Amino acid sequence: MRIAYTADQIRAAEHQLMARLPEGTLMQRAASGLAAACATMLGKVYGSRVTLLVGSGDNGGDALYAGALLARRGARVEAVLAGSRTHEAGLEAFLLAGGREAGAEAIERADLIVDGLVGIGVSGALREPYWGLARAANAAAAPTVAVDVPSGVDASSGRVEGAAVEAALTVTMGARKTGLLVDPGAALAGEVELVDIGLGPYLPDPDVVGLTGADVAALLPRPAAESDKYRRGVVGVVAGSDQYTGAAVLAVGGALLAGAGMVRYAGPGEPVAQVRSRWPEAVITELERPSLDGVGRVQAWVVGPGLGTGDWAREMLAQVLASDVPVLIDADGLTLVARERDLLGRDAPVLVTPHAGELSRLTGAGRDEIEADRLKHARGAAADLGVTVLLKGSTTVVAEPDRPVRVNGTGTAWLATGGTGDVLSGVAGALLAQGLGCYDAGSCAAYLHGLAGRIASSGAPLHAAGVAAAVPAAIRELTGRSASR
Ligand SMILES: NC(=O)C1=CN([C@@H]2O[C@H](COP(=O)(O)OP(=O)(O)OC[C@H]3O[C@@H](n4cnc5c(N)ncnc54)[C@H](O)[C@@H]3O)[C@@H](O)[C@H]2O)[C@@H](O)CC1
Numbered sequence: 001m002r003i004a005y006t007a008d009q010i011r012a013a014e015h016q017l018m019a020r021l022p023e024g025t026l027m028q029r030a031a032s033g034l035a036a037a038c039a040t041m042l043g044k045v046y047g048s049r050v051t052l053l054v055g056s057g058d059n060g061g062d063a064l065y066a067g068a069l070l071a072r073r074g075a076r077v078e079a080v081l082a083g084s085r086t087h088e089a090g091l092e093a094f095l096l097a098g099g100r101e102a103g104a105e106a107i108e109r110a111d112l113i114v115d116g117l118v119g120i121g122v123s124g125a126l127r128e129p130y131w132g133l134a135r136a137a138n139a140a141a142a143p144t145v146a147v148d149v150p151s152g153v154d155a156s157s158g159r160v161e162g163a164a165v166e167a168a169l170t171v172t173m174g175a176r177k178t179g180l181l182v183d184p185g186a187a188l189a190g191e192v193e194l195v196d197i198g199l200g201p202y203l204p205d206p207d208v209v210g211l212t213g214a215d216v217a218a219l220l221p222r223p224a225a226e227s228d229k230y231r232r233g234v235v236g237v238v239a240g241s242d243q244y245t246g247a248a249v250l251a252v253g254g255a256l257l258a259g260a261g262m263v264r265y266a267g268p269g270e271p272v273a274q275v276r277s278r279w280p281e282a283v284i285t286e287l288e289r290p291s292l293d294g295v296g297r298v299q300a301w302v303v304g305p306g307l308g309t310g311d312w313a314r315e316m317l318a319q320v321l322a323s324d325v326p327v328l329i330d331a332d333g334l335t336l337v338a339r340e341r342d343l344l345g346r347d348a349p350v351l352v353t354p355h356a357g358e359l360s361r362l363t364g365a366g367r368d369e370i371e372a373d374r375l376k377h378a379r380g381a382a383a384d385l386g387v388t389v390l391l392k393g394s395t396t397v398v399a400e401p402d403r404p405v406r407v408n409g410t411g412t413a414w415l416a417t418g419g420t421g422d423v424l425s426g427v428a429g430a431l432l433a434q435g436l437g438c439y440d441a442g443s444c445a446a447y448l449h450g451l452a453g454r455i456a457s458s459g460a461p462l463h464a465a466g467v468a469a470a471v472p473a474a475i476r477e478l479t480g481r482s483a484s485r
């Protein structure tokens with residue numbers, strides 16, 4: 001489990017720890033971890049050229065002390081002092097160790113750039129000259145190691161206003177910051193290395209959590225020897241319409257390939273024909289009228305993809321929500337709920353899976369506002385609606401009242417293509433039917449779906465049916481061949 005904290009949480013913990021230690025101890029710990037990471041990246045320290053970008057705060061102090069350690073090992077270290085002031089003791093130690101001050105041109109001659117412009121103390125977009133230095137570092141041939149967070153990334157949200165440093169490695173102090181797990185910050189951080197400075201005992205519950213492959217493998221339901229198809233979980237899918245047939249095929253496929261014991265599909269003639277020819281395994285009810293009578297028992301419903309938003313769709317949604325099992329609502333189902341919030345009044349759990357546009361319809365917040373602060377809006381919607389919210393995007397986030405938001409970074413930009421959301425709804429539905437709660441089902445489905453996307457893509461365009469087809473390979477990759485019974 002990767003856990004992360006906001007800047008305020010980190011500061012509060014640092015404050016408590018610092019009170020128990022001699023002044024400067026934490027910064028020394030941070031700097032020695034940073035210098036070690038730089039040395040590993042350089043390979044050979046002696047004779048290498050390192051350029052530090054030094055801002056006015058303690059982030060610059062970390063860089064200067066690390067620069068001093070590298071200079072003592074024979075690196076030629078230059079510091080570009082960007083702030084109106086500079087960490088005094090750090091600068092003194094740096095100069096004493098043989099480091100030198102330099103202008104911005106030192107960026108071009110570096111083998112390694114250390115970004116100590118700003119850390120958790122950043123506010124708003126980078127100002128000059130930081131902005132220009134960040135861009136110069138990004139344009140340089142040498143890799144950049146960011147101190148704590150890439151400068152320009154908001155440590156608490158991952159937001160970037162304007163320019164930010166693109167790091168090959170981020171050496172983060174004490175604990176991961178939320179902004180390192182959420183895009184665009186996560187994408188700019190490169191590899192993340194955590195330096196233990198002793199904050200652990202002072203940290204509160206995390207702000208966000210990122211599941212690792214091992215976490216997901218441990219959560220995924222496995223069929224036991226005595227499982228039958230009913231006990232493995234029956235998913236009901238109410239998706240597709242005579243106009244949109246593909247959504248039904250993709251949602252059913254996602255559910256089947258994510259390990260549902262059985263998938264029941266209920267819909268009108270056109271999608272029924274498509275589902276029947278693509279998935280003979282599905283148990284199909286062709287509907288003459290919008291009714292679940294005779295469809296049979298399920299352990300979870302998936303409702304909404306391609307369903308339409310007319311009277312038929314509304315009636316189907318209402319009947320699904322009147323059941324006593326968990327319901328996943330996606331796509332057109334969300335549009336209907338946005339019009340008629342009362343539909344959500346039920347006792348059994350609800351997982352909604354909007355993208356930013358759909359969440360905007362649900363909550364009234366602007367789409368751009370949501371994109372800019374996905375964590376805040378997912379949390380707010382979960383609290384307001386009393387449901388679990390899986391907000392899709394380059395970092396998918398899963399929010400449930402009173403729990404840390406789970407963030408997922410397994411996806412690929414190639415997943416932004418039609419129909420992949422329908423597959424996700426089927427995958428999550430299968431996990432709900434197998435007994436996972438909305439929080440676990442949503443976050444495991446996001447992880448699996450992202451991994452399946454990477455497998456289906458391997459760096460090239462993918463199509464949604466290919467993502468569904470890759471779900472078993474993703475599960476195999478997580479759980480290992482030996483455990484394939
Ligand atoms: N306090 C400590 O003992 C420790 C501090 N640590 C380091 O200290 C950092 C935090 O230090 P600070 O609180 O001094 O804050 P920072 O060094 O992150 O940034 C604050 C400085 O940046 C300037 N600044 C803020 N936003 C800016 C913008 N948009 N454009 C240009 N300049 C901007 C401010 O004027 C201020 O001088 C952490 O990120 C970490 O690197 C770590 O070494 C752990 C120990």
Ligand SMILES: [K+]
Nearest residue numbers: 118147149151
């Ligand atoms: K930084």
